[in-house]
Amino acid sequence: MIRFIRWLLFPVALLYAAIVWLRNRLYDRQLLRSTAFDIPVVVIGNLAVGGTGKSPMTEYILRILPPAMRVTVLSRGYGRKTKGFRTVATTDDATQSGDEPLQIKRKFPQTPVVVCEDRVKAIHQIKENSDAVLLDDAFQHRALRPSFSILLFDFASILKPMLPLPTGSFRDSLYESKRAGIIVITKCPDDIDHAQKMKIIAKFRKYSQAEVYFSSIAYEELVDSQGIAFTKEELTLTSVLLLTGIAKPEPLAAYLLPLVARLEQLNFGDHHQFTSTDLATVQQRFEDLAGTKKIIITTEKDWQRLPPSFLASHPIIIAPIRQQILFNEASSFDRAINNAFLQQRSVNEY
Template sequence: MNLLRKILFPFSLIYGVITAVRNYFYDKGWWESRTYDTPIICVGNLSTGGTGKSPMIEFLIDFLRKDFRIAVLSRGYKRKTTGFREVLVTSTAEEVGDEPLQFKQNFSDTTIAVCADRRTGIEQLEAKADVILLDDAFQHRKVKASTYILLTPFNDLYSNDYVLPMGNLREFRSGAQRADIVLVTKCPEGVSYAKMQEIEKSLQLTTNQKVYFSKIGYDDFIFGPSETLPLQYLQNKKFTLVTGIANPKPLIHFLKRNEFQFTHDKFPDHHHFSASEIAKLKKNEIILTTEKDYMRLQPKLGKFAIYYLPIKTIILREQEEFLKKTILEKIDEARFS
């Protein structure tokens, strides 16, 4: 433990105890954790971000919409509106948040909504959905979901982390026991079965929990305001990678591994770009960004040469069918209990 962590340890202990007491009150039923007739799947994490929630939500939408009416409820982080709001394909990131807008534009026939009060949001959506997906609500104890999916990145497992501000956890590691499914995300190519077993052991799962492993899959095409191009279009061009996400390292590693030549402008997660920042970005010839950042950037850049590279969640080692089966079983339990 280095000096800084020693200094921060008392503050982390205080923060952790406060969240633990809060969880204890909910676990004991002293504070109400409301349940619903509609199956609710919560996707979240113990850490402060960068675990891959958005591609996992899209994985679930794509998988479940074949058999169910799906609705997604997010708080719409950093949006400039309040209250319940249904997301339209014509909405802006300022109105609804970048991730909910991304979900709607990728799945226009799916109901997407934002509301900081998850109870209010669920009540508004129940008549429109057979299954509700809660985005980033693992610590939202006022609602009791029927299924909890907890994400933790391969290179930043919650079992190796500490509570804020000493580390990046929002609560003690023991909070992971609320999860039904633990998904280790952002695994490298060719991760061995032995390493997966080692990680599973380190997570100290209960007998009722199931663990799965996934990696990031990158598209072969980049998408702009008026055209779609092969990713290799950028192979011999100098471009600027612009990111406003919690962890851009996997994308940077992917581009470097494929020998793209680029500079990187990094901004904070969910960053709203100022007029001066937009003016500076316009000096670049080509911009590549993430799909989430594109929702905020493109409307301000107009017909500028800006493209995004889509990503998706890929479940490893033929585990996908087992994961889907587990999720369907949890849905059935909630529907018929």
């Protein structure tokens, strides 16, 4: 039914695509103003709506940059109830900062993390104390002219027709990949081969000469809120309620299914703010879960949004993930990223 309604809205999708195309051309011809800065400003983004792995990519980049480099992470702070410029603290909750910025801050406490709807205004405020700025979702924010853009595509989406919203899930056409410095195909399956790789690269070559890399999600050891590991051996005897509020929970469910005694899922929308009614539903589903040994598994992003009282009274286990670059190209990718953060600064020093 939903799919049928989406196709009924196809004329709206065509109108949306035309408006977005016109807006981009106005920026390309500098008829609409965009602002550049004299420090490296690196953008991570996508053309589709949600679920491409921007947060894991942000974390990957923070891990490979020189420790002495003062990088500030800037985000819109989607899902927060505050407005304007805000410096994220580890003691915040998701309603103050948004779940993804809070996750980044808690994992990288020494890294400044800022949220602001107006990314240009925010960079003006932080640039004096930053060597570079990393934005986690700003490819469509054309009022900002980045020094380098990393464009992400979910593997499943790249194989389907790229239809614009609301019929499809794309905010921009593939033509806009011409603005990318690097393209990354994320969430690739384990069995992706060289032939598939070259077919996907050929698809981009009509629009962009950017290097195309491929990555997959690696699931790290499950941990509790104190960082204590929950081993795979324990999982085999455990019933699990998988609680998620992310765009695409299917890969995590598929990963856990063969590892656990029993798996049930309770899925909410991406960035969902859990209400007391939601938590009562979770409580009931957990109580109804069969088995004497049972836990709730959730993602790092969802964990940020669960109330401390709920976390303290339930056996919550977190499933951390990380990005890994495929086809033995991690060193090449890392060099390209480091160059993106160093190049403009070197130019500006002359």
